[in-house]
Amino acid sequence: MNYYNEIKQELINNETYKKVKDYSKNRNDLKTYYNVGKLLSDAGKHYGEGIIKKYSVSLTKELGKGYTFTALFRMRQFYELNKNIATVSQVLTWSHYLELIPIGNINKINYYIKITEEQNLSVRELRQRIKNKEYERLDKKTKEKLIKKEENKVEDFIKNPILIKNSFNTSNISEKMLKYLILENLDNFLEELGSGFTYIKNEFKIKIGNRYNYIDLLLYNINFNCYVVVELKVTELKKEHIGQIETYMAYVDKNIKQVEQNNTIGIIICKKDNVFIMKYVTNKNVFEREYQLL
Numbered sequence: 001m002n003y004y005n006e007i008k009q010e011l012i013n014n015e016t017y018k019k020v021k022d023y024s025k026n027r028n029d030l031k032t033y034y035n036v037g038k039l040l041s042d043a044g045k046h047y048g049e050g051i052i053k054k055y056s057v058s059l060t061k062e063l064g065k066g067y068t069f070t071a072l073f074r075m076r077q078f079y080e081l082n083k084n085i086a087t088v089s090q091v092l093t094w095s096h097y098l099e100l101i102p103i104g105n106i107n108k109i110n111y112y113i114k115i116t117e118e119q120n121l122s123v124r125e126l127r128q129r130i131k132n133k134e135y136e137r138l139d140k141k142t143k144e145k146l147i148k149k150e151e152n153k154v155e156d157f158i159k160n161p162i163l164i165k166n167s168f169n170t171s172n173i174s175e176k177m178l179k180y181l182i183l184e185n186l187d188n189f190l191e192e193l194g195s196g197f198t199y200i201k202n203e204f205k206i207k208i209g210n211r212y213n214y215i216d217l218l219l220y221n222i223n224f225n226c227y228v229v230v231e232l233k234v235t236e237l238k239k240e241h242i243g244q245i246e247t248y249m250a251y252v253d254k255n256i257k258q259v260e261q262n263n264t265i266g267i268i269i270c271k272k273d274n275v276f277i278m279k280y281v282t283n284k285n286v287f288e289r290e291y292q293l294l
Contacts, residue, residue: 003043004055010036011063029094037079040072052076077101081109089113095123099130107147108135114146118195132163154224154265155287157194162269164189166293175232178269178291179216182232193267196223206251215248226262227252230269237274237288242281249285 014032018025043051052072059067078097082088084106092100096116100109112135116126135143137159145152165185168177179202182189190197197219204218217230229248233241245266252264265285273288 001042003039003046003051004058007036007039007043007055008059008062010039011059011067015063026093027090030088030090030097033075033078033094034082034088036072037075037077040076041079044076074098074101081106085110085113089117091117091120093123096121096126099123099127103130107143111135111138111143111146115195134159137161154194154196154221154226154228158267158287158289159192159194160273161290161292162189162192163294164192164291171293173234173293175216175234178232178234181293182217190219193219193228196221197228198222200227206248206255208247208251213248215252218252221265224262225260227257227264229264229266231266233268233270235270236272237268237270237277239277241268241270242277242283242286245286246283249283 010032014028017028040052040055043055053069056067056069056072059072078101081097081101092113100112103109103112112126112130115121115129115134119125121129138157139160142152142156144150145156164178164181165188166173166181167184168181173181183202186199190199198221200218200220202217204215206213206215215229216232219228219230220226221228229245229252231241231245231248245268249264249266257264263285265287266283268286268288269291270288271291273290278288
């Protein structure tokens, strides 16, 4: 079999296809690069690893730029990658896959494919998620659920730590300053919590007995049909923080939540977590996460 001629013809056909059928060129790109990757893999078994460099030199001479050693090597990696994923996503472009292929870890790649499909991430947005080590900041149990394809809960994709952009010239900030930073980049903050979170109000006023109290942030999760109480603490997590947020959650459940809605969850965002306190928290709807200023 003449692997070189087969590869060249695949690439020529793809270039022609791009010119006449622009609306579906991404799908054809992925198909072409998969086929080329397979041919390169087979050729390598017969002629050794050096064959990619040899083909690259010849293809560049005959077809022009775009077929460097790195480009062909990525095509072969793309073929190898698709042995380990369920199917090639038609939502992702070749540029998306170029961001994913170097990762290596198939579980991590599957996660980024999933969120790119669900949230329609651009290449730039995907690159930023990878740079921020979003997968690494997921809980170990969440990663296991993703591998086993088990049903997720609202808390599963809340990152730890939560990254917050800092526009102040100091890291010694107050709760008021922390809230300002969150509201200043609200979309980014909601993404750090996961999917389906929407903003309702900050300093949400409630009346308990004869006193008014203020919930730092009141959110709603559309996917899980529940209110979300967020409390901000610039100290280590303390036991009184648990009692405070549980009181606010109970208020929302009794006075705001509708019958068809699920129970409220509470998220305490603190400077430092305290595993010893969380060990004794019986309310399964209370979660703590550290914040990290960028």
